[in-house]
Amino acid sequence: MIDNIYELVARKRDEILRKIDSIVEKSSKYREKWKEYEFNAKESAIGAEDGSLNFKRYVDFILYAANAASIIYNGEIKSFFIADVDVLYPYKRIEDRLNLYRAMFEFKIVLKSLEKAEIFLIDGSLINSIIKPFQFEGYSEINDYFDEIRKNVENLEIVSKRFQEELGEKVIDLEYLEYLETIKRLIEVGRDKIVAVSKTSTSNKYFKSGIPDIAIFEKISNRQGFSEPIVRKIDEELKRKLPLEYDRYFKELKFTVFYSRLNERGRILLFEIPKEVGEKHVVEILEKIKFITVADYPYLLKRAHDMVVIKASDIENVANMLGIHSKLAREVVERW
Numbered sequence: 001m002i003d004n005i006y007e008l009v010a011r012k013r014d015e016i017l018r019k020i021d022s023i024v025e026k027s028s029k030y031r032e033k034w035k036e037y038e039f040n041a042k043e044s045a046i047g048a049e050d051g052s053l054n055f056k057r058y059v060d061f062i063l064y065a066a067n068a069a070s071i072i073y074n075g076e077i078k079s080f081f082i083a084d085v086d087v088l089y090p091y092k093r094i095e096d097r098l099n100l101y102r103a104m105f106e107f108k109i110v111l112k113s114l115e116k117a118e119i120f121l122i123d124g125s126l127i128n129s130i131i132k133p134f135q136f137e138g139y140s141e142i143n144d145y146f147d148e149i150r151k152n153v154e155n156l157e158i159v160s161k162r163f164q165e166e167l168g169e170k171v172i173d174l175e176y177l178e179y180l181e182t183i184k185r186l187i188e189v190g191r192d193k194i195v196a197v198s199k200t201s202t203s204n205k206y207f208k209s210g211i212p213d214i215a216i217f218e219k220i221s222n223r224q225g226f227s228e229p230i231v232r233k234i235d236e237e238l239k240r241k242l243p244l245e246y247d248r249y250f251k252e253l254k255f256t257v258f259y260s261r262l263n264e265r266g267r268i269l270l271f272e273i274p275k276e277v278g279e280k281h282v283v284e285i286l287e288k289i290k291f292i293t294v295a296d297y298p299y300l301l302k303r304a305h306d307m308v309v310i311k312a313s314d315i316e317n318v319a320n321m322l323g324i325h326s327k328l329a330r331e332v333v334e335r336w
Helices: 002-028 094-116 126-131 140-152 159-190 213-220 246-251 279-291 299-308 312-322 324-335
Strands: 034-036 046-057 062-073 077-088 119-123 194-198 225-227 230-233 254-261 269-273
Touching: 046 094, 046 279, 046 299, 046 312, 062 094, 062 299, 062 312, 077 094, 077 299, 094 119, 094 159, 119 279, 119 299, 126 159, 126 194, 126 254, 140 159, 159 194, 159 246, 213 254, 225 279, 254 279, 269 279, 312 324
Parallel strands: 046 119, 119 194
Antiparallel strands: 034 225, 046 062, 062 077, 194 269, 225 254, 230 254, 254 269
C-alpha cells in the first residue's frame, strides 16, 4: 500500500510544491504588520500557571486526577499547587466536564496567587476559554445553589461537587456556571495583570486569510519583534447566548491581541490581554516577559507545565493505590 502513496507523491510533486510556494507568497504581503524590535529584558514580579488532567474509564465510573500550579518569580521562585482525585458523578459528558475542572483549577490557582505578581501568564487562549461551546440545559433547580458558587468561587475546589448527590445530572449546568463565574472573577480581579500566551494557536482572526496567523508571522521575519496590536470583541466571536448575566458581561469584553517573537529565530507566540492597550504597553509587557524567557519561551510557563503533567501511568498508580483493580476482580469472581 505504501508504494501507492510514493507513486502518488511522484505524480503530484509539482502541484503540491506550487501550492506551498503560493502560501509563502501570500504570507509575504503581510510584512508591514510586523515590527522588528530589540527587547530590553526588564526584571519584574511575574507569575505563570498550568494544569493537567488524566482519567481512566471503568464500566460504571470514571476515576480522574486533575491539578494546577502557579509559579511566582520576584527575585526568588515560589510555587502554589492544587490537586483533586475523585470519581466523576454522574457518568455523563465526561471529557467536556473534566476539561472544565482542569481549567477551573488553573484559574482558581491564579486567583490565589495573583496579588504577588505584576504580570501573570495564563497558559493558552483566554478568548477560546470563553467562547468554547458547552451544552447548557437551563435547569431552574440549580438557581438555589448559585449563591453558594458565587460566595466560594475562589476556593481551591470545584464547589459544584458539593451538590452532586442532590442534583444528579443537573449538576452539570451548575459546573458550567461555576466555570463562567471563575473566568469572570479572574478578569475582574486580574484585568491589569493577566496575559494569555499560546504557542500552538490556529487562529486566523488577525489576517482572515485562511492560513493560521502564527504561520504567516513565522514566514514574514525571523527577527525579534511583535505584530501591530488588534482588538478582538467577544460579541463578534461568540456564536451563541451564554446563561444568566454572563452573556452581557462577556460580550462587552474586548481583548488586545498581538503576536511576538522574543528571541532571534525563536517561535512566534500569541498574546491576549483582556482590555484595550497600545503599542507602548505591549512593549513594556514583552520586555518583562523577555526577562524570564529561555530558548524562545517563558521559562515559568514551561516550569509550571513540567510540575503538573499527569501521565497515564500516574492514573494507573492511583487506581492501584485505591485497590480498584483488585476490587473489580473480586466482583467478577463473585458474579461467576
